[in-house]
Amino acid sequence: MRLARSISELRALRTDLPEPVGFVPTMGFLHEGHLSLARRAHKECAAAVASIFVNPTQFSPTEDLAAYPRDLDRDLAMLESAGTDVVFAPTSDAEVYPPGYATWVTVGGITERLEGASRPTHFRGVATIVAKLFLLVRPQRAYFGQKDAQQALVIDRLIADLNFPIELVVAPTVREPDGLAMSSRNTYLSPVERRAAPALRRALDLAESLWQDGERSGAEIRSRLTALLRADPLARVDYVSVADPDTLEELETVGPRALVSLAVRIGKTRLIDNTVLPPGSPLLERRTSCS
Ligand code: AMP
Numbered sequence: 001m002r003l004a005r006s007i008s009e010l011r012a013l014r015t016d017l018p019e020p021v022g023f024v025p026t027m028g029f030l031h032e033g034h035l036s037l038a039r040r041a042h043k044e045c046a047a048a049v050a051s052i053f054v055n056p057t058q059f060s061p062t063e064d065l066a067a068y069p070r071d072l073d074r075d076l077a078m079l080e081s082a083g084t085d086v087v088f089a090p091t092s093d094a095e096v097y098p099p100g101y102a103t104w105v106t107v108g109g110i111t112e113r114l115e116g117a118s119r120p121t122h123f124r125g126v127a128t129i130v131a132k133l134f135l136l137v138r139p140q141r142a143y144f145g146q147k148d149a150q151q152a153l154v155i156d157r158l159i160a161d162l163n164f165p166i167e168l169v170v171a172p173t174v175r176e177p178d179g180l181a182m183s184s185r186n187t188y189l190s191p192v193e194r195r196a197a198p199a200l201r202r203a204l205d206l207a208e209s210l211w212q213d214g215e216r217s218g219a220e221i222r223s224r225l226t227a228l229l230r231a232d233p234l235a236r237v238d239y240v241s242v243a244d245p246d247t248l249e250e251l252e253t254v255g256p257r258a259l260v261s262l263a264v265r266i267g268k269t270r271l272i273d274n275t276v277l278p279p280g281s282p283l284l285e286r287r288t289s290c291s
Contacts, residue, residue, distance in 0.1 A: 001080040003087050010088045018046035023139030028052040029069040029184040030078045033174040037143040042083030049137050050079050052089040058125030069187050105131045107154050113248040115150050123154050142166050146283050147173040147181050149274045170283050181273045188269040196234040197266050200273040203228050207260040208279040218242040218251040238263035
C-alpha cells in the first residue's frame with residue numbers, strides 16, 4: 001500500500017494504477033462499515049484507492065470538526081489489511097483548500113431536505129470535496145454506504161449532472177450486534193447513551209413491520225416511529241421521514257418504494273439511520289451493483 005500525503009504525490013501514484021480503479025472516500029477513524037467498502041473495492045476492481053480527510057467544508061461552525069476522532073496509523077493498518085493499494089491522506093486542510101480557494105459544487109433539489117434542512121451548507125461541502133477527489137483519483141467505480149442514504153443520492157445526482165464516467169456502488173449499512181449502525185461518531189456516546197442508541201434500529205424495524213402488516217400511510221408510520229423514539233428519555237428527534245427515494249418529498253401514501261430516514265440526538269451526539277421499503281429494496285433503482 002502506498003500513502004500520498006499531497007495532491008502531487010497522489011497524481012504520481014495514480015498514473016501507475018491498473019484500471020478499473022475503485023475509490024472509497026472517508027473521513028477516517030475507520031470501522032467495519034468503511035472496511036466493507038474498501039474490501040469490496042479491492043475485490044471488484046484492479047486497484048483500490050481510499051482517502052482519509054476530515055473535510056472542514058461539510059461541517060458548520062457549530063459542529064464537531066475539532067472534536068472529530070482521528071487515528072491515521074490505525075486507519076492505514078486497517079486499509080492495508082483490506083487490500084487498499086493507495087491512500088490519500090493530505091497533511092493539511094490547506095493542501096485541499098489553499099488560501100484563496102473559491103470554487104464550490106452545489107447540487108440542488110434533494111440537498112434542501114432532511115440532512116440539508118438541518119445542516120444547510122453540509123452537502124455543498126460534500127459535493128465539492130467528492131468532485132475534487134473524483135477529478136484527482138479518476139476512479140471507474142466509487143463506493144459509498146447506504147448509512148448516509150441522502151449523501152449517496154446527492155453523489156448519484158452529481159455523477160449524472162457533471163458526466164463523471166463513474167459507476168456508483170451503494171453498499172449496505174454495517175451494524176453493531178445490537179443493531180446500531182456503525183459510525184465514527186458512536187465514540188462520542190457515554191455508556192448510558194450507547195445503551196439508548198439502538199432505539200434508531202428499533203424504529204426502523206417498526207417501519208418495516210408496519211409496512212409488512214399493510215400500513216401505507218406516511219403520516220401513520222412517521223407518528224408511530226416518532227412515538228417509539230420519544231419513549232426513550234435520552235432521545236431527541238430531529239426528523240422522522242418517510243419519503244420518495246428519488247425526490248425526498250414526504251409521502252402521504254407509501255408507493256412502490258419509500259426511504260425511511262431518522263436523525264436523532266442522543267445526548268449531544270446526532271445519529272442518523274435509514275431503511276428502504278419494501279424491506280431489502282435497493283436505494284438506487286438504476287445503479288445498484290458493480291458486477
Ligand atoms: P465517513 O467517514 O463517515 O465520511 O464515511 C465514509 C463512507 O463510509 C461513506 O460512504 C459512508 O456512507 C460509509 N459508511 C459509514 N458508516 C457506514 C456503515 N455503518 N456501513 C456502511 N457504510 C458506512
